Amino acid sequence: xxxxxxxxxxxxxxxxxxxxxxxxxxxxxxxxxxxxxxxxxxxxxxxxxxxxxxxxxxxxxxxxxxxxxxxxxxxxxxxxxxxxxxxxxxxxxxxxxxxxxxxxxxxxxxxxxxxxxxxxxxxxxxxxxxxxxxxxxxxxxxxxxxxxxxxxxxxxxxxxxxxxxxxxxxxxxxxxxxxxxxxxxxxxxxxxxxxxxxxxxxxxxxxxxxxxxxxxxxxxxxxxxxxxxxxxxxxxxxxxxxxxxxxxxxxxxxxxx
Amino acid sequence: xxxxxxxxxxxxxxxxxxxxxxxxxxxxxxxxxxxxxxxxxxxxxxxxxxxxxxxxxxxxxxxxxxxxxxxxxxxxxxxxxxxxxxxxxxxxxxxxxxxxxxxxxxxxxxxxxxxxxxxxxxxxxxxxxxxxxxxxxxxxxxxxxxxxxxxxxxxxxxxxxxxxxxxxxxxxxxxxxxxxxxxxxxxxxxxxxxxxxxxxxxxxxxxxxxxxxxxxxxxxxxxxxxxxxxxxxxxxxxxxxxxxxxxxxxxxxxxxxxxxxxxxxxxxxxxxxxxxxxxxxxxxxxxxxxxxxxxxxxxxxxxxxxxxxxxxxxxxxx
Numbered sequence: 272x273x274x275x276x277x278x279x280x281x282x283x284x285x286x287x288x289x290x291x292x293x294x295x296x297x298x299x300x301x302x303x304x305x306x307x308x309x310x311x312x313x314x315x316x317x318x319x320x321x322x323x324x325x326x327x328x329x330x331x332x333x334x335x336x337x338x339x340x341x342x343x344x345x346x347x348x349x350x351x352x353x354x355x356x357x358x359x360x361x362x363x364x365x366x367x368x369x370x371x372x373x374x375x376x377x378x379x380x381x382x383x384x385x386x387x388x389x390x391x392x393x394x395x396x397x398x399x400x401x402x403x404x405x406x407x408x409x410x411x412x413x414x415x416x417x418x419x420x421x422x423x424x425x426x427x428x429x430x431x432x433x434x435x436x437x438x439x440x441x442x443x444x445x446x447x448x449x450x451x452x453x454x455x456x457x458x459x460x461x462x463x464x465x466x467x468x469x470x471x472x473x474x475x476x477x478x479x480x481x482x483x484x485x486x487x488x489x490x491x492x493x494x495x496x497x498x499x500x501x502x503x504x505x506x507x508x509x510x511x512x513x514x515x516x517x518x519x520x521x522x523x524x525x526x527x528x
Numbered sequence: 529x530x531x532x533x534x535x536x537x538x539x540x541x542x543x544x545x546x547x548x549x550x551x552x553x554x555x556x557x558x559x560x561x562x563x564x565x566x567x568x569x570x571x572x573x574x575x576x577x578x579x580x581x582x583x584x585x586x587x588x589x590x591x592x593x594x595x596x597x598x599x600x601x602x603x604x605x606x607x608x609x610x611x612x613x614x615x616x617x618x619x620x621x622x623x624x625x626x627x628x629x630x631x632x633x634x635x636x637x638x639x640x641x642x643x644x645x646x647x648x649x650x651x652x653x654x655x656x657x658x659x660x661x662x663x664x665x666x667x668x669x670x671x672x673x674x675x676x677x678x679x680x681x682x683x684x685x686x687x688x689x690x691x692x693x694x695x696x697x698x699x700x701x702x703x704x705x706x707x708x709x710x711x712x713x714x715x716x717x718x719x720x721x722x723x724x725x726x727x728x729x730x731x732x733x734x735x736x737x738x739x740x741x742x743x744x745x746x747x748x749x750x751x752x753x754x755x756x757x758x759x760x761x762x763x764x765x766x767x768x769x770x771x772x773x774x775x776x777x778x779x780x781x782x783x784x785x786x787x788x789x790x791x792x793x794x795x796x797x798x799x800x801x802x803x804x805x806x807x808x809x810x811x812x813x814x815x816x817x818x819x820x821x822x823x824x825x826x827x828x829x830x831x832x833x834x835x836x837x838x839x840x841x842x843x844x845x846x
Contacts, residue, residue: 274610275643282640289637290628367624371685373590374618375641376610520607523592 274376280385283377287389294355299397302348306401309343310336310408333409333416334488340405341424341485344398346464348428349435352394353456356439359386360519361452369525379520383440383512391436395429402428420488427484430504434481435460437511444515480504539602540692540723541565542587547596549582556582558747559596564740569719571738571755572727575841578744580727581621584697587725588618601692614642617686621698627671631662631681634670635688642689652688660684660714676707683714694718696726700733712737731833735759745841762839765806766829768796769814773821780820784813798829 313336317328329335363369372382402425409416439456446452467481476486480500486492492500519525542564549557556579564570574580585591587598589607598605600615626634635657639649657666660680664673673681679699686694696715700708712733715724719739728734734741735755743751743758751758766789771777774795781790781799786809788802803809814826831839 274614275645278640278643278645282637285640286626286629286637289633290626293628367620367622368626370590370618370620370623371626371638372641374588374613374616375638376613376643377641378610525590 276376276378276381279375279377280381283372283382283385284389287385288392291389291393295393295396298351298355298393299400302351302397303401303404305347306340306344306405307408309340310405310412313339314412331413333413336409336413337405337416337421337424338485338488340402340409341428341488344402344428345431345482345484348394348398348432349464350457350460352390352432352435353439353442353460354453355393356386356390356436356443357446357449357452357456359390359440359443360515361443361446362449364525365448373525380516383444383515383519387436387440387512390439391433394432394436398428398432399425424484424487427487427500430501431481431484434504434508434511437508437515438463441511441515441518444518478503539565540567541599541601542693542723542725543599544583544587545597545599547583547586547598548594549579549586549591550594555594555747557586557593560744560747560749562742562749562752564723564725567719567721567723568739569715569737570723570725571734571741572725572744573729573731573734573741573837574727574744579747580744581697583744584618584620584695584725584727588616588695589613590618590620614689615691616693616695617689617691618695619682619686619697619699621701623682625670625678625682627669629670630667631664631670631673632666634681635666635684638685639688644688653684656684656687660687661710676703679703679707679711683711687718691722693723693725696724698727698729700726700728700730708733731837735833743840751840758840759836762836763829763831765801765803765810766798767801767810767813767827768793768798768829769817769826770796770824771821772824777817777821777823780817781813787813793835795824 313331317323360369363372402421406416406418406421438459439452442456442459443452446455463481467479470476470479471482471486476490477492477496478499479486480503483500483504487497542562544560544562547557547560548555560579560583572580572583582591586593587600587605589598589605589612592607600612603609603612603615605612626637629637632653635653636649639652644652660683662677662680662684664677668677670678670681683696683699694715700711703711708730715726716737718724738755740753741751741755741758742749751761753761769777769781772795774792774797778790778792778797781787781797784799786801786803787799789798789800791798799813801809801813814823817823
């Protein structure tokens with residue numbers, strides 16, 4: 272009667288990973304190219320825009336370049352993170368494969384956790400590799416960069432992406448198709464970007480956890496503020512994932528499209 | 529096929545008690561009661577929209593009933609009871625497959641999802657592949673398999689954890705005669721020690737294979753018996769007279785008080801005799817008809833299965 276849960280969870284992880292890893296290389300290449308372009312564009316911009324005098328462009332210090340990268344990465348990768356989650360539950364429902372999972376002895380909490388981990392890895396690995404690539408490019412172009420601050424920003428970017436993955440998983444749980452899941456996800460990401468832009472001023476800037484990877488390069492944060500930001504990100508992520516588990520467990524017709 | 533492990537003595541059975549399922553304001557199931565308490569092949573038939581898939585999904589816990597309960601092997605169906613998911617194997621009509629995996633990976637993952645560890649998995653997958661008769665390369669990617677190959681893969685997939693109860697929703701549909709016959713033989717073999725509960729639109733298979741047949745119509749169970757008994761019940765004391773003058777024969781037969789029901793089917797007039805001594809009575813009726821009309825043939829009515837199905841469903845609707 273007893274089910275070997277380790278086998279069940281490992282098999283689910285393996286299934287998710289086998290399906291996800293096909294996307295890993297193209298996503299990694301795409302994100303690296305995008306990231307390197309954001310830096311190279313900064314150098315190319317003065318020569319591309321002839322009407323504006325060159326002295327009006329900021330001096331391209333490692334901090335300015337890092338901020339540019341993290342700002343763009345924060346906006347673009349957040350959309351990629353939620354889009355990669357649309358197939359998590361809504362995709363299974365659409366392709367009628369959710370029945371195979373719902374008739375297997377898998378706990379809903381593990382189902383959501385494993386799907387979140389795999390999708391997080393799918394966005395975190397390319398993001399981390401591209402941030403390292405950008406760091407080396409900045410070193411190459413400007414000759415110096417503060418690695419510890421840069422690493423902190425990269426880690427914060429990963430935390431923020433985890434939050435966006437949780438948003439994507441939650442949306443995928445209550446939507447019936449990948450299309451509706453994608454549309455709602457993009458709408459939510461835009462709204463969150465707008466809110467975080469509004470919060471990015473005055474006192475709220477220290478706790479604007481959605482922009483923390485950019486802000487950590489521009490402002491000095493106390494250890495308490497850093498811990499509070501991490502706790503806020505993790506707290507919201509766990510809350511969203513908990514809601515996903517509650518939704519999928521309480522559905523009366525989970526496989527219905 | 530050997531059982532997965534030494535099994536304890538257990539009660540195999542499906543019990544459905546006053547099962548109702550409502551979608552918005554529409555009742556798909558209106559109070560179903562059924563009991564299957566021994567291994568065998570049990571067919572479920574019914575027109576489109578009768579509630580067959582809804583019934584199967586309620587039995588497997590994929591749908592929560594609005595009212596009533598389902599008991600599998602002496603335990604009430606509850607989605608939270610994980611062990612219960614290894615009691616049955618379900619192939620829904622429209623199930624999807626993980627198309628990017630190889631057939632081997634698909635089976636290994638399904639086995640793992642039902643709790644088989646690596647050592648058990650390898651042995652079990654090979655056993656089931658041999659039993660089901662999967663001949664194609666295990667490295668073949670699932671999305672490139674034919675319909676028949678996919679069906680065999682799914683059947684193999686639900687057998688891996690050695691369930692007591694197998695539920696196949698329209699699993700014979702869309703298969704060529706060779707694969708269909710192969711799947712039918714597998715089902716027959718499996719039904720020796722398992723409950724195989726299946727639905728199909730191919731009535732010949734249902735009547736030929738099933739030990740018992742359940743007829744579902746409009747959310748209600750309208751008939752349950754062995755195929756032979758159902759045929760007997762419906763065609764009891766029904767005779768036919770084939771004639772070119774079938775309309776006048778029909779009018780003439782209406783005058784007989786011993787005839788319960790008359791209907792026309794092509795150029796045949798079908799009539800059911802209510803008398804206990806139906807054979808003698810039919811001969812007497814025939815003699816009288818021959819005196820007045822020319823007939824082509826006469827006999828005991830044996831409907832084809834499609835007509836039998838239509839009769840069962842329409843008599844319920846009346």
